[in-house]
Amino acid sequence: MSIDFTLDLRGESCPYPVIYTLETLRDLKKGQLLQVITDCPSSFRNVPEEVVKHGYTLEQDPVRNGQEFLFYIRA
Amino acid sequence: MKQVYDKVFNRYWSPYLAMALAGILSAVYFGITGTVWAVTGEFTRLGGHLLEWSGVDISDWAYFQLIHMNGTTFTRTDGWIVWGMFIGALIMILLSNSFKIRVPRQKRRLLQGLAGGFVAGFGARLALGCNLAAFFTGVPQFSLHSWIFIAATAIGTYLGTKLVNTSWWKGKPTLLKGNAAAPSAARKKIQPYVGAVLALAYAALIVYFYAAGKTMLGTAALFGAAFGILIERGQICFTSAFRDLWISGRAAMTKAIFVGMAVSSVATLIIILVNGMDPITKIAAPSTLIGGILFGIGIVMAGGCETGMMYRLMEGQVVFLPVFIGNIAGATALAYAWDHLGIFNAIVKPGKPINLITAMGPAGAIILTLALLAVGFGIAVYWQKNYRFGIGFKKGETKHVH
Numbered sequence: 001m002s003i004d005f006t007l008d009l010r011g012e013s014c015p016y017p018v019i020y021t022l023e024t025l026r027d028l029k030k031g032q033l034l035q036v037i038t039d040c041p042s043s044f045r046n047v048p049e050e051v052v053k054h055g056y057t058l059e060q061d062p063v064r065n066g067q068e069f070l071f072y073i074r075a
Numbered sequence: 076m077k078q079v080y081d082k083v084f085n086r087y088w089s090p091y092l093a094m095a096l097a098g099i100l101s102a103v104y105f106g107i108t109g110t111v112w113a114v115t116g117e118f119t120r121l122g123g124h125l126l127e128w129s130g131v132d133i134s135d136w137a138y139f140q141l142i143h144m145n146g147t148t149f150t151r152t153d154g155w156i157v158w159g160m161f162i163g164a165l166i167m168i169l170l171s172n173s174f175k176i177r178v179p180r181q182k183r184r185l186l187q188g189l190a191g192g193f194v195a196g197f198g199a200r201l202a203l204g205c206n207l208a209a210f211f212t213g214v215p216q217f218s219l220h221s222w223i224f225i226a227a228t229a230i231g232t233y234l235g236t237k238l239v240n241t242s243w244w245k246g247k248p249t250l251l252k253g254n255a256a257a258p259s260a261a262r263k264k265i266q267p268y269v270g271a272v273l274a275l276a277y278a279a280l281i282v283y284f285y286a287a288g289k290t291m292l293g294t295a296a297l298f299g300a301a302f303g304i305l306i307e308r309g310q311i312c313f314t315s316a317f318r319d320l321w322i323s324g325r326a327a328m329t330k331a332i333f334v335g336m337a338v339s340s341v342a343t344l345i346i347i348l349v350n351g352m353d354p355i356t357k358i359a360a361p362s363t364l365i366g367g368i369l370f371g372i373g374i375v376m377a378g379g380c381e382t383g384m385m386y387r388l389m390e391g392q393v394v395f396l397p398v399f400i401g402n403i404a405g406a407t408a409l410a411y412a413w414d415h416l417g418i419f420n421a422i423v424k425p426g427k428p429i430n431l432i433t434a435m436g437p438a439g440a441i442i443l444t445l446a447l448l449a450v451g452f453g454i455a456v457y458w459q460k461n462y463r464f465g466i467g468f469k470k471g472e473t474k475h476v477h
Contacts, residue, residue, distance in 0.1 A: 003253060003254040004252070004253070005250055005251065005252060005253070006250075006251045006253065006254060006256045007248055007250055007251075008249065008251065008256050009248060010177070010180075011177050011179045011180045012179065012180070012181075012248070013177070013179070013184070013378050013379075013392055013395075014312070014315060014378055014379075015239075015315065015318060015319065015322055015378070016245070016248075018323060019240075019245065019322065019323075019464075020248045022323060022464045022465070026465065035254060035256060037256040037258065039175060039177055040177070040392070041087075041173055041310060041390055042310050044087070045087060045310065045327075046315070046319070046325060046327075049325070049327070050323050050325055050464070053324075053325075053459075054323070054463060054464055064085075065259070065261070066172070066175075066261055066262065067172070067173055067174070067175035067259075068258055068259060070256075070258065
């Protein structure tokens, strides 16, 4: 899996993980792969749901690593 | 066994289930104690105690007479609801290994949290309740003021979202090229053990309350913990229920809260009729509208309301410490302004408590309530389907079409 960009949002609480992720995806070229890392518990649910709803695809299921979450999103 | 543990602790619960259970429990709690699940009244009393300790004489403040300052927070049922919620949430967080000190990288968040907490605390108490007594547990009491408060919160959160979307408020993340994140190294799991010890100690305290004949305190401690468990496991967020509609059209929480209130309304009406109880009716006045708008703005600024703040703080989200301080300071400031600055005479006194049961009978009250909740649910569904981030309701402007 070749990751094009990484958004490290650890420490950010709602709603900023969703806003930052959607803003970043909007500026990426179609087909680029974005890795997002968060530690806000609500983001484990709202980031993947909003990403899919807005027409992007999850490259793989979200990964939980201790208190952190990793998302791989295809723009 | 491992599968059950995984389902209960390692995954968050459906917000619909969490809210429906909270709705039933809050109705039962009302049936037992005659009071509702609420938190900001106690926050205001905490502010009152802080004033007393610093030598301020608050005995003639009308607001403290209104909410009663009897005893300490540990001898009041409202107090144990609050502490129970904190402890119940913390137990679940530890059992699911989710605790982490989360420090915001952008330091502006701390100041934003303090300011937002203050505005939300002030607004909630001006309206005589927060998202609980003037919302989630206010609607099932058929108190008209909660419907005004809900509409006002919708307006307030819209204004708040405009504010937090400005670039000077929002800030910027750093976007790095390639695979640049180093996930934290896995540590040995000790949190679940700490959580189990805490759960046992808290259970012992509840048993002690009942054994010592302090039945009401035991009940409050028990229900408080249950509410804390439910809001944490369901990640219940009243702020996001409105704010996320304005941002990206996310309505999962909105729908869950409407479902929870519908369940709670039916359960509460049954309890009112069976026990012959009077519903708790708060004054509906211009202050309800203004308070609700301020509350809506404040919770979006802070990133959480007085309820959501509680489990987020327990999760270790440092930003919610200034929010909590702001909540108490804002509530206390309102208590001062209530009579000293003439707020009561100007915008509260003209109103009056209106209850739907008294106004139209129990059948009319429940039909109207359920109908309004259904309309709210329908709007949420439409919103989720058609509203998009950065675009709103306009169609055909998405950059990527799949």
